[in-house]
Structure formats: C-alpha cells, structure tokens
Amino acid sequence: MTPNSTRAAALARLAQFLPAAGRRYAETRNADDGPASGGRSNVSELSPWLHAGVIGEPEVLEAVLGQHSPRAAEKFIAEVFWRIYFKGYLEQRPAIWDDYCTGRDGALAAMARNAGLQRAYAEATEGRTGIEAFDAWAQELAETGYLHNHARMWFASIWIFTLKLNWRLGADFFLRHLMDGDAASNTLSWRWVAGLHTKGKHYLARADNIARYTSGRPGGALRADGLAEDAEPLSEPQDYGRQKLDLPALVSAGDLAEPFALLLHDEAAHHAPLALPTAPAMVVAAARPTARSPGAVGAVASGFANGAVAGGMAEAATAFGCPATEWRAGESLAALLDETGVSRIAVPYLPTGWTRDALMSDIAPLAAQGRVVTILGNLDRATWPHAKAGFFGVAKAIDGVLAECGITGGA
Ligand SMILES: Cc1cc2nc3c(=O)[nH]c(=O)nc-3n(C[C@H](O)[C@H](O)[C@H](O)COP(=O)(O)OP(=O)(O)OC[C@H]3O[C@@H](n4cnc5c(N)ncnc54)[C@H](O)[C@@H]3O)c2cc1C
Known part of the structure; x- marks a missing residue:
C-alpha cells in the first residue's frame, strides 16, 4: 500500500514525532529498529514529505524549536540542514x-x-x-x-x-x-x-x-558476514569546481499582480510551504517520478510522488477557489497556458536533478519571454551560499540562518 502522501498525514507525523526530536533523537537516532506500523519512534520518517515539498523545513524546524531548546534539538536541526546543504552544494556543482x-x-x-x-x-x-x-x-x-x-x-x-x-x-x-x-x-x-x-x-x-x-529489530540483530574491511576509497579524475549561485530575485506581491498559474511538481507538491503573497488564477500539476531513472521506478516511490502532486493540486484548487489542470509528460506547457488564457506562471525553484531535467525545456522558453516567476524559500536562499565545501560551513552558520529567517520556535 502506498503511504499517505497528504499534508494532513505529514503534519500528523510531525506532531507525533515532536516529543522525540530533542535529546531522545540525539541519543537513539542511529538505531535501525526496522519498520513499525505506527512509525519508528527514534527518527522522524518525514523525508518523503520533505522531499515532495508537502511540508517545508522551516515549519518543521519552527515546530521542533517550539518544544525543545536549540541545544536539545541541535542534532535534529543539523540533520535537516544536511538536506539543505546537499541541495546547495549540488546547485554549485551541477556537473556532478x-x-x-x-x-x-x-x-x-x-x-x-x-x-x-x-x-x-x-x-x-x-x-x-x-x-x-x-x-x-x-x-x-x-x-x-x-x-x-x-x-x-x-x-x-x-x-x-x-x-x-x-x-x-x-x-x-x-x-x-x-x-x-x-x-x-x-x-x-x-x-x-x-x-x-x-x-x-x-x-x-x-x-x-x-x-x-540493529539489535532492536523484531527478528533481532542482523548478521553481516564477509564484509570487506580494508578496502580503499574510490577515486576519480574529475575535480568539480564550484560555480557561482545564480539565485532568483525575491518575489513580491507586485511580481504576481497579474493573473498567474501556479506550478506544482515532484519537489514542490503543496502550496502551503510556498507561502504565496497572492492567489493564483489556476493550478498546473506536473508529476514526473519516472524521470528518476531510465529503469522502472518502484510502485511505492512513484505512488507517493503521484499522490503528493495530485493531492496538492486538489488542495490548492480548493484553497484558492481556482481551476486546476494536469500537465502530462510530452504535452506543451506553453500550449496548455495558451488554452487557459493565463500568461504567467509561478514556478517553485527546480533544483539540480531529474525534476529540473524533465520540466526545464518547456519552462526555459517561457522564462526567456519574462513569463516565469521563480519562487525560492528564504531558508534555502540563506543557507545555500554556505554550502561551498564541507558541511562545516553550513553547521557554523545555522544559528545565524535560523535568526535571519525568523525561525525561533516562538521564543
Ligand atoms: C547512501 C544514502 C542515500 C541517501 N539518499 C537520500 C535521498 O535520496 N533522499 C533523502 O531525503 N535523504 C537521503 N539520505 C539521507 C538520510 O538517510 C535520509 O534523509 C533519512 O534517513 C530520512 O529519514 P528520516 O526522515 O527518518 O530522518 P530524520 O533522522 O528524522 O531526519 C530529519 C530530516 O533531516 C534530513 N536528513 C536526515 N539525515 C540526513 C542526511 N544524512 N542527509 C541529508 N538529509 C538528512 C531528512 O530530510 C530527514 O527527513 C541518504 C543517505 C545515504 C547514506
């Protein structure tokens, strides 16, 4: 069965996990106790919703800091920043x-x-x-x-x-x-x-x-006989140089004054984390999980992605009281917009990866015509410039970034 990809399910899981996000997480997070029907108790399992943009890192961090001191939640906060770090790092080395x-x-x-x-x-x-x-x-x-x-x-x-x-x-x-x-x-x-x-x-x-x-798994500890214990690290001839981040301008209500469509995609499937300053005139939803690989994508992964985008489309249409339409692979986005009579489109930032690879060839010509407004969240915008080399650069910036983004847990 495909797990529930809705925002309600993400928020419920966050609420359930919150009490454990402090010292308990720091002390127990390394244990792989196996799948549990009510969810694992030592890690959040929020990653599918975070990846799909059904829930955002800022609201997760805000909720955690609302229940735990920054010191107690230090480990959990750092792990969330690992996700943002990797994104910012790849953004500066897309050749990887x-x-x-x-x-x-x-x-x-x-x-x-x-x-x-x-x-x-x-x-x-x-x-x-x-x-x-x-x-x-x-x-x-x-x-x-x-x-x-x-x-x-x-x-x-x-x-x-x-x-x-x-x-x-x-x-x-x-x-x-x-x-x-x-x-x-x-x-x-x-x-x-x-x-x-x-x-x-x-x-x-x-x-x-x-x-x-793994000793806490229902069947007991897992054996792993015959592992290579002294293998050498891999090496490669390439040295990936860092390219300058080219981040989109901050979006104001004025940028979205004319009627616009909102694009929802595999990495931004819900409107809530986007905090749009004005309501869209329509919603366009593009799910592309098959673009992850030339091979067959598993039923659970594709079911989750398709469910997140379809659910996000339905919830956005209800929230904004506007029509919604699916943009299927192989269809022209420009033609779809022409049919609806909406000229501009708001596109949640497409980070380096298959979602960008699958959608950008249709979006780029519209961008060249000045019809695209790109939305990038403040937390990514503030963190990515620190993701130049190792995680250390981000780790030491965390307190400042949280303050800059107003993520205080209500303190
Ligand atoms: C080989 C390998 C492949 C991985 N592939 C992915 C992937 O495709 N997608 C993915 O989201 N994570 C990936 N991770 C990172 C990490 O394993 C998962 O994010 C984490 O296990 C998700 O479980 P959770 O939500 O219970 O994490 P928690 O421990 O509850 O952490 C909270 C959140 O912090 C982020 N996070 C935690 N640990 C890491 C980490 N080490 N790196 C980056 N972000 C982290 C995730 O968004 C996670 O949901 C990979 C790690 C390894 C070693």
Whole structure:
C-alpha cells in the first residue's frame, strides 16, 4: 500500500514525532529498529514529505524549536540542514549530477553486455547475496520505499566495497525505490560513502556495528558476514569546481499582480510551504517520478510522488477557489497556458536533478519571454551560499540562518 502522501498525514507525523526530536533523537537516532506500523519512534520518517515539498523545513524546524531548546534539538536541526546543504552544494556543482547520469547510463549499458554483472546486480537488488543484513534492507527498500539512514550507509558501503558494484547503479536503485529519492542527498551521500565527496575518506561497514545498531529489530540483530574491511576509497579524475549561485530575485506581491498559474511538481507538491503573497488564477500539476531513472521506478516511490502532486493540486484548487489542470509528460506547457488564457506562471525553484531535467525545456522558453516567476524559500536562499565545501560551513552558520529567517520556535 502506498503511504499517505497528504499534508494532513505529514503534519500528523510531525506532531507525533515532536516529543522525540530533542535529546531522545540525539541519543537513539542511529538505531535501525526496522519498520513499525505506527512509525519508528527514534527518527522522524518525514523525508518523503520533505522531499515532495508537502511540508517545508522551516515549519518543521519552527515546530521542533517550539518544544525543545536549540541545544536539545541541535542534532535534529543539523540533520535537516544536511538536506539543505546537499541541495546547495549540488546547485554549485551541477556537473556532478550530469556526470552521474552519464556514468549511470554507461554502467547500465556495460551491464547489459555482461551476464556475470547482471547476475550480481539481480542478487543485490533482489536481496539474494547471502549477506543477511544487506538482503533484508534490499527487500525492505522495495517493499516500504524507506530505509533508515544508518542502513543506507551500510547498504551503500557493502554495495561498493564488498560486492564491488558500480556506485551509480546503487544510487539508481535507491532513486527508483526511495519515496524520498532526492538527486542531491542521494547522489552526494553515495559519493560520501565511496570517498568521493570528502576525497579519500570513505565509509566502511562493519559487522559488529551493524549488529549493535540493529539489535532492536523484531527478528533481532542482523548478521553481516564477509564484509570487506580494508578496502580503499574510490577515486576519480574529475575535480568539480564550484560555480557561482545564480539565485532568483525575491518575489513580491507586485511580481504576481497579474493573473498567474501556479506550478506544482515532484519537489514542490503543496502550496502551503510556498507561502504565496497572492492567489493564483489556476493550478498546473506536473508529476514526473519516472524521470528518476531510465529503469522502472518502484510502485511505492512513484505512488507517493503521484499522490503528493495530485493531492496538492486538489488542495490548492480548493484553497484558492481556482481551476486546476494536469500537465502530462510530452504535452506543451506553453500550449496548455495558451488554452487557459493565463500568461504567467509561478514556478517553485527546480533544483539540480531529474525534476529540473524533465520540466526545464518547456519552462526555459517561457522564462526567456519574462513569463516565469521563480519562487525560492528564504531558508534555502540563506543557507545555500554556505554550502561551498564541507558541511562545516553550513553547521557554523545555522544559528545565524535560523535568526535571519525568523525561525525561533516562538521564543
Ligand atoms: C547512501 C544514502 C542515500 C541517501 N539518499 C537520500 C535521498 O535520496 N533522499 C533523502 O531525503 N535523504 C537521503 N539520505 C539521507 C538520510 O538517510 C535520509 O534523509 C533519512 O534517513 C530520512 O529519514 P528520516 O526522515 O527518518 O530522518 P530524520 O533522522 O528524522 O531526519 C530529519 C530530516 O533531516 C534530513 N536528513 C536526515 N539525515 C540526513 C542526511 N544524512 N542527509 C541529508 N538529509 C538528512 C531528512 O530530510 C530527514 O527527513 C541518504 C543517505 C545515504 C547514506
């Protein structure tokens, strides 16, 4: 069953998790206790809604700071900023995404010519490697569309260093199945595990660590025999230079004075986090989960994305009392707008990744005609300039950014 992608479900989950977002999170977040029908108790599981823009980071941080001191919530706040950091980092090095796509396509083509690789890939993705922990996570991912952060690190490490499979194929497997599949967090986390993000510093999974942090699973601790324990980090010839951020201007009510359409997409599926200064004359909804990969996208991940965008479209139409229409893949956005008689369109910022790749060729000509108003949230705008290199640059800016954005928890 596809989990409920509505904003009401996101807000309910936030409310349920809030009491645990302080010291409890800091102390227990590393444990992978397995899926739980009422939700895990030590991590928020908010990532699918955050990725889809059904709920926004500012409101999550505001709610957490409303219940916990900045000190007690420090760990949780930092994790939310990791998401924003990765986005800002990729925005300044978009070639990493382009090279990932090219490398993934090359790896898929190489696999199509190699029966041994096909077998190894099938064993890994179907959970038949014989490494108990890895196999459990492969199946859990396909069934639930979610993995705990620690499980993602161990899984990626075993994929790269023990099974010696191409990291891009693993990143692609994640994107095809994670409800929260995100071009920035996923690509850069796989690169981090491989030793490519922080050059020369890789993450090696260890059986004792896995057993310790999976001991709370219903079936007991997971075994992971035969892991590569002294593999070298991966390396690559490229050195990705940083390009200047080119952020859109702040949007004022004047920019949206004329009738405009609001675009909702895979990474901004709900109008509420956008806090529009004026109401749109119509809503246009574009869900493109199949653009995540040339391969088949899992039913749970695509169901969540399609549900989030369709639900967001219906809720926006009701909230603004305006018509709504779907913009399907292959249709012309310009033609769709011409039919409705609305000339301008407000587009929530399309970060580097497949959503931008899938939609931008239609949006760019409209932008060149001055018909597009791009909306970028204040928190991203304030944080991204700090995402120049390592996370440290963002970590030390967190207090200032929160103050600048007025995120105080009501204090
Ligand atoms: C190999 C690998 C691939 C990953 N792929 C993705 C991905 O495609 N999409 C994605 O959203 N996250 C990804 N992550 C990061 C992280 O694992 C998930 O964000 C987190 O597990 C989501 O669960 P949660 O909502 O319960 O997190 P919580 O622990 O409750 O954290 C709250 C929020 O903070 C953010 N967050 C937490 N940890 C991280 C992190 N390490 N990096 C970035 N953001 C973080 C998420 O938005 C999360 O919802 C990946 C990590 C690894 C190691």
